[in-house]
Amino acid sequence: MGTTEHAKQPVPAEAGSGAGKRLPILKTYKLYIGGKFPRTESGRYFTARAPNGTALANLCLSSRKDFREAVVAARAAVEKWSNATAYLRGQILYRIAEMLEGRRAQFVSELVAQGSTETDATAEVDASIDRLVYYAGWTDKFQQIFSCVNPVSTSHFNFSVCEPTGVVGIVAPEADGLLGLVSNLAPAIAGGNTCIVLASNTRPLCAVTLAEVLHAADVPGGVVNILTGTRDELSAQFASHMDVNAVILCSSDAAEIQATQIKAADNLKRTIVRQSSDWSAPEHQSPYLILDTQEIKTTWHPIGS
Amino acid sequence: MKRKPNARPRRKTAARAIDFQTDWTYAPAPESTGHIQLRERYGLFINGQFVNPKSGKYFATTNPANEKKLAEVAEAGIADADRAVRAARQAYETVWSRLSAAERGKYLYRIARIIQERAREFSVIESMDGGKAIRESRDVDVPLVAAHFFYYAGWADKLAYAFPGKTPKPLGVAGQIIPWNFPLLMAAWKIAPALATGNTVVLKPAETTPLTALKLAEVFRDADLPPGVVNIITGGGATGAALVNHPDIDKVAFTGSTDVGKLILKALAGRKTKYTLELGGKAANIIFEDAALDQAVEGIVNGIFFNQGHVCCAGSRLFVQESVADVVVEKLKERMETLIVGDPLDKNTDIGAINSRMQLDKIQAYIKIGRDEGADFYQTSCKLPAKGYWCAPALFTNASQSHRIVQEEIFGPVLAIQTFRTIEEVLEKANNTPYGLSGGVWTDKGAKIFKMTSKLRAGVIWANTFSKFDPGSPFGGYKESGVGREGGLQGLMPYLQLA
Amino acid sequence: MSSRTETMPVFPDLSRVSRVDEVGVEERVARFQKRSIKKESKVHALRLALSMMDLTTLEGQDTAGKVRQLCYKGRHLHDAYPDLPHVAAICVYPSLVRVAKQALAGSGINVASVATAFPSGQSSRKVKLADTTFAVSEGADEIDMVISRGEFLQGEYAYVFDEIAAVKEACNEAHLKVILETGELSTLDNIRRASVLAMHAGADFIKTSTGKVQPAATMQVTLVMLQAIRDYYMETGRVVGMKPAGGIATAKLAIQYLVMLRETLGKTWLTPTWFRFGASRLANDVLMQLVKERSGAYQSLDYFSKD
Known part of the structure; x- marks a missing residue:
């Protein structure tokens, strides 16, 4: 591995036209860890390419050490984020949607550069925004759907509530670089978890741009950490790190799923395997997806006669 | 009548103790087995x-x-x-x-x-x-x-x-x-x-x-x-x-x-x-100074000596706030002296037999480990039957987080006791384990209960009670x-x- | 058996009185009730219960005749059953103390008298002390006083403390039992606090009830008081007795109380010196059970004297 040829940086449609005009400022795609945008500690990069092979951008090829840093950041953010009010989490998710809406064109163009048609790209960005709004509305409601008071036969008040599982690793789907990521990220953070996301290796641009959106939307540092790189190198780290509480693996590769589940067993990570050919399908937005990274806590308290 | 404010009462002298060796003892009260039909x-x-x-x-x-x-x-x-x-x-x-x-x-x-x-x-x-x-x-x-x-x-x-x-x-x-x-x-x-x-x-x-x-x-x-x-x-x-x-x-x-x-x-x-x-589990059972102490002691007993301690959600790590630690341990030892160990079929038996030779060996190995680690060991003086597998209720005081008896599941009637000073300290220690099945909190203060029960990372939390189960109550870690x-x-x- | 407090009673630090959780108390009591007491163990308990009994009559219609009959019963619980113990005391109003004292002469049975404007306690300090002094002068060995529940519930703990201490002084050599009237104290926390107050003020015994208020004695309330006694003993080294009174009518229940006593306070308290049952109907049920244990046949009350 190592740095490949320095790619001509992307993307905007207008960059191709009007030769001889102003030289555009190109975007640098970095990692997002603990609310900061560091480069990979490894000094390695890979090139994101358009379907026709054109180099679009160089991205960090994250190492296991980057992943480790991201877990530390995510762990540090758990206390505050899981204790933030559901209202605040809803506000922040809605703010993400607002910011995304404001940078719609940029996301569309990134998707197009990575091979989507204009129509599909627009639809994917719109669906991503709407999905964030959807989960913004769930933050202060899913608890009401999934918690309960249990009528026990002794003189006790007994109730069960949801609590976030903790640090969630998300290996985002390869397809649908934005919507696939958002569909898995939003329910996890809506429920108060913090995340480390491995972006699509083949469509990574939107993930890094999304990090800028998250940052601008006042998502507290460490709540979402976004890495770019390869599954081959990193998904095993997601599965084996002992301070990760759950891993969401978007994959239909039987060998990868099995390997992840075996490693995840060592600290009983909750492993959630999701696969889809179409992340805009209705089953990919549901409060039950929030529940996937929740634990049920039951509390007993004496009542007295 | 004159009154004067009392100084803080002194701790008891060694001479004072409750003596449970009474003339009146309970006669055997075995449940009959005449109606039991087992095939060979x-x-x-x-x-x-x-x-x-x-x-x-x-x-x-x-x-x-x-x-x-x-x-x-x-x-x-x-x-x-x-x-x-x-x-x-x-x-x-x-x-x-x-x-x-x-x-x-x-x-x-x-x-x-x-x-x-x-x-x-x-x-x-x-x-x-x-x-x-x-x-x-x-x-x-x-x-x-x-x-x-x-x-x-x-x-x-x-x-x-x-x-x-x-x-x-x-x-x-x-x-x-x-x-x-x-x-x-x-x-x-x-x-x-x-x-x-x-x-x-x-x-x-x-x-x-x-x-x-x-x-x-x-x-x-x-x-x-x-x-x-x-x-x-x-x-x-x-x-x-x-x-x-x-x-x-x-x-x-x-x-x-x-x-x-x-x-x-x-x-x-x-x-x-x-x-x-x-x-498995290694639940923290936490006693604050403002708890109903006598009921808390009962909760400790239910937490660790229920079913010979063969309970995944047993309250096997006891945390007692320092200001009441002596009193709680003293009351606990007293209560343990009244526990009757013996014939499981006797209706008065509180603690039955250890499930198997293998499990008894494991428990005894942990007791040895605890003693070697330097924690103070106490075991009740009850008589044990000659045949069968038995373990009198036991506890370790002066245990610490780094002791194996604190970290590992013993699955027997053996309690490890630590003291604490502040809420933050006890929360950190209570959650400092790979397990997260259950936990207990004892305090008379409502807000403290909710703070503790929401911050303990475990699936079942008993507040001012312990070892309660019900089909309608979800259980898991x-x-x-x-x-x-x-x-x-x-x-x-x-x-x-x-x- | 008497123990006049030689030193000045000291007002306790009530903020240090342990809290009580009601559901936890219920559960503990349920465990006592599950003990299975059979055969020789049961006979031992029944005899013990008889010896701990304060046979009581506290009616407006009490007369010298009634009290004499009761005293005879106390000495001869059931002559058909040899070697029975006698009861611990006969408990009467002050006006009948002298009658009881005479009827019990030489029996070893004490005379207990209620005093201090029993049962409500709604009178002046002066009247209460005079009531006490009268009962003692008539020959009472034991005084069962009531606390001022109204003052207690108003938070006037010092008033209640001083009153108990004053009555204790008026008792002279007589033993003082302090009735908390737990049925009027509302919470187990109050009961525990009142117990501590009474013991520090000099009570030789603490007692649940007058028998005139429902609920009277319960195992829950008694357990809380036994635990207060235990803590007081550990703190001061002084043994204080316990008397549940009212509502204990069956042998089975009495045995459950004794199980609770045995497993809470142990050997020292398992004697009439430090534990009493205040009861009017309990004796015959205990006697029936004793006879049944001996004969194997269930008994009828027709064969047991009602005095």
């Missing part, structure tokens, strides 16, 4: 009948209180597990999945009733086979078993209400493996929700406590439960592995050690099989204590696909 040998319960194992092998199950053999039971091999799974599959496809939900529920109600009627018999056998005090099998285990079937019976035709926006469907065949600490109760925890949700079952009881599960098979027969809906295969770890590795099971439910739980997870990796795991919940509405989900 039990086969496997497959497709509604007891059949001989294809393996041809049998093993003995003994009474840990006197080391006498109670019966021989079959040891199911791979072919036997396969036969049981096939029976369950056939019953699922031809009978159980075609039955209306309401009818399914009625079978469960029937089972609940028969268990209530045969409660005494079940209690006695449970105590004989497993060593637990009849007071517990009679007042806790068996009533909860009946209640569990009764609770889930009612769910059978109401599942759509449990999961808004979803259409719940059964999974198919559930393979269930249960431990020896609550043999019949764990069978109920596994079987009742599985049947209520429309699945069929192959259950493997623990090697040292198979008898009540086999008697439960009689109940299923008496209830006319269709053959194959529940199959019970006995055996040890190899039998369990045969069940887990069977390709035609849709769900594994396991209660047992964290180590075995991880092995099962690895065995299931890459398969579509759903699972729930109820594993955070972190390495397990995955999924059993009991309550949440206990339905692991047995359903939600379309």
Whole structure:
């Protein structure tokens, strides 16, 4: 591995036209860890390419050490984020949607550069925004759907509530670089978890741009950490790190799923395997997806006669 | 009359102690065993009948209180597990999945009733086979078993209400493996929700406590439960592995050690099989200075000496606030002196026999470890019977987080006590474990209860109480204590696909 | 058996009185009730219960005749059953103390008298002390006083403390039992606090009830008081006795109280010196059970004298 040829940086449609005009400022795609945008500690990069092979951008090829840093950041953010009010989490998710809406064109163009048609790209960005709004509305409601008071036969008040599982690793789907990521990220953070996301290796641009959106939307540092790189190198780290509480693996590769589940067993990570050919399908937005990274806590308290 | 403010009372002098060696003692009060009918040998319960194992092998199950053999039971091999799974599959496809939900529920109600009627018999056998005090099998285990079937019976035709926006469907065949600490109760925890949700079952009881599960098979027969809906295969770890590795099971439910739980997870990796795991624990039981101390002491006793301490959610790590530590430990030792250890069938027995020689060895090894680590050891002075496996209730004071007796699950009547000064300190220590099954908090202050119960990372929290169970109350762990919940509405989900 | 407090009673630090959780108390009591007491163990308990009995009559219609009959019963519980112990005391109003004292002469049975404007306690300090002094002068060995519940519930703990201490002084050599009237104290926390107050003020015994208010003695309330006694003993080294009174009518229940006593306070308290049952109907049920244990046949009250 190592740095490949320095790619001509992307993307905007207008960059191709009007030769001889102003030289555009190109975007640098970095990692997002603990609310900061560091480069990979490894000094390695890979090139994101358009379907026709054109180099679009160089991205960090994250190492296991980057992943480790991201877990530390995510762990540090758990206390505050899981204790933030559901209202605040809803506000922040809605703010993400607002910011995304404001940078719609940029996301569309990134998707197009990575091979989507204009129509599909627009639809994917719109669906991503709407999905964030959807989960913004769930933050202060899913608890009401999934918690309960249990009528026990002794003189006790007994109730069960949801609590976030903790640090969630998300290996985002390869397809649908934005919507696939958002569909898995939003329910996890809506429920108060913090995340480390491995972006699509083949469509990574939107993930890094999304990090800028998250940052601008006042998502507290460490709540979402976004890495770019390869599954081959990193998904095993997601599965084996002992301070990760759950891993969401978007994959239909039987060998990868099995390997992840075996490693995840060592600290009983909750492993959630999701696969889809179409992340805009209705089953990919549901409060039950929030529940996937929740634990049920039951509390007993004496009542007295 | 003159008054003057009192200085803080001095600690008691060594001369003061409550003396429990009274002239009046309790005469033996053994529960009779005359009505108990056990066969000399039990086969496997497959497709509604007891059949001989294809393996041809049998093993003995003994009474840990006197080391006498109670019966021989079959040891199911791979072919036997396969036969049981096939029976369950056939019953699922031809009978159980075609039955209306309401009818399914009625079978469960029937089972609940028969268990209530045969409660005494079940209690006695449970105590004989497993060593637990009849007071517990009679007042806790068996009533909860009946209640569990009764609770889930009612769910059978109401599942759509449990999961808004979803259409719940059964999974198919559930393979269930249960431990020896609550043999019949764990069978109920596994079987009742599985049947209520429309699945069929192959259950493997623990090697040292198979008898009540086999008697439960009689109940299923008496209830006319269709053959194959529940199959019970006995055996040890190899039998369990045969069940887990069977390709035609849709769900594994396991209660047992964290180590075995991880092995099962690895065995299931890459398969579509759903699972729930109820594993080990090392619960923190936290006593604040403003607690109702006498009731807290009782809670400590219920937390660690219930069922000989063979409880995954036992309150095995005690944290006492320093300002009341001496008083609490003194009261606790006093209370421990009144605990009666002995014949599990005696109605006055508080602590029965350790389940097996192997478990007793393990507990004694941990006691040695604790002493070698330098913690202060105390064990009650009660007399123990000559035959059988026994361990008098014990505790360690001056234990610390880095002691193995604090970190590892002992699964016996051995308590490790630490002191603390502040809420922050005790929270940090309480959560400083890979486990997260249960926890306890004792304080008279409501806000402190809510703060503590919400910050403890565990699935079941008892505030001003401990070791309470109810079919309607979901049970299960955070972190390495397990995955999924059993009991309550949440206990339905692991047995359903939600379309 | 008497123990006049030689030193000045000291007002306790009530903020240090342990809290009580009601559900926890219920559960503990349920465990005592599950003890199975059979055969020789049962006979031992029944005999013990008889010896701990304060046979009581506290009616407006009490007369010398009634009290004499009761005293005879106390000495001869059931002559058909040899070697029975006699009761611990006969408990009467002050006006009948002299009658009881005479009827019990030489028996070893104490005379207990209620005092201090029993049962409500709604009178002046002066009247209460005079009531006490009168009962003592008539020959009472034991005084069962009531606390001022109204003052207690108003938070006037010092008033209650001083009153008990004053009555204790008026008792002279007589033993003082302090009735908390737990049925009027509302919470177990109050009961525990009142117990501590009474013991520090000099009570030789603490007692649940007058028998005139429902609920009277319960095992829950008694357990809380026993635990207060235990803590007081550990703190001061002084043994204080316990008397549940009212509502204990069956042998079975009495045995459950004794189980609770045995497993809470142990050997020292398992004697009439430090534990009493205040009861009017209990004796015959205990006697019936004793006879049944000996004969194997269930008994009829027709064979046991009602005095």
